[in-house]
Amino acid sequence: MGVSISLNINGEARSLDNVEPRLLLVDLIREELGLTGTNIGCDTSQCGACTVHMDGLAVKSCTVLAVQADGSDVVTIEGMAEDGQLTAMQQAFWDEHGLQCGFCTPGMIMAGVKLVEGNPDISDEEIRHGLEGNICRCTGYQNIVKAMKVAAQAAA
């Protein structure tokens, strides 16, 4: 039996009817809303490629049911840049070469934004701990950490 849900996605109100209760938030985002910037890596809650913001918190959207997100504010990587102007975190990934294949990058950026929020002087160690739920299969962690440090300063 389908359920009706409505949510705010990247600032836009959307209503969906007849949503299967078992639909995952990540599949709602990718398949129903066509926002394919959010990736599915492991699909088992480990890699963080599917990280989005739900009511201001970083969550793994492969482990949230779409019905649980009913009524919430969801922001995906597509909702970060405004008018083509990259956010500090995105710009820092570009400048510091924080990506190789780029598969983990949307999740890294969504996790990173929350990680450095209000902490301009965040240490390497804090960043590494804070990224426990994000895996980069290209293992480009050095530059990811560097980018996040730069972004933390830039956002302050």
Next chain:
Amino acid sequence: MYPPNFNYVRAGSVAEALSLIASEDDAKFLAGGHSLVPAMKLRLDAPGTLIDIGRIEDLRGIAYGSGDENDCIGPLTTHATIASSNLASALVEAAGGIGDPQVRNRGTIGGNIAHADPASDLPTVLTALEASIRVENPSNARNIDAANFFTGLFETSLEENELITVIAVPREGAGTGSAYAKLFNPASRYAVVGACASVTLNNGVVSRARVAVGGLTPMATRCGSVEAALEGRSTDAIKEASAQVASDVGDDILEDIHASAEYRLGVIPVYVERALQAACARAAG
């Protein structure tokens, strides 16, 4: 991957959740979904109905006690909220070490203890802190000591129609301190082994010690021998007392791809010692 199909109902209140669980066949509560959804995706679980309790505000948040009163934690309180709270230090420490920030933003204390994964952290901590768990069904409510709540591998004394409504944890008075020490699984961050200690110090003497371990036993296990070997003695006795843990954990030691039973038995005294040292430092400080 997607979970098997199920009916979805949302409870707006505790009363509604209790009447739904009584009337629905083959139903389970859904809190943060961070144990249940992965289990369903892997077809390890396939409940016919999920009763979403995630929006019942009465079940969320912390009410701090004053004086001798307990701190009362709503079961929907997330690990992230507990990690930045003023609850007993061992609980704050353990919640902050669960999984990763995204998991801590969704996972709840109620779901964690109801799931009773042997590699979870909070069963061990609540056992050592002598927490009490309030559960309700449509006609009754009862309080269960943490020591009697966990009954086996993924098993608790919760009946199928019972909802956890409060987790009551004693406040730490002056002279009392607690700590949690964990050997992290490097991938998932679950506990390969974990040890929790709560101690009270009186003029350099340990007048009260409570110790529990997890990760190596099917359920969180109180360590009476360690406690007895330490009580009435100075903190110099910690190392010797920690070695007693072998006689507390029994013969049913878990073994999996992450660690052999022998390895777990080998490292657990080290983690008991670390937890006791840190708890004593906090009690003194």
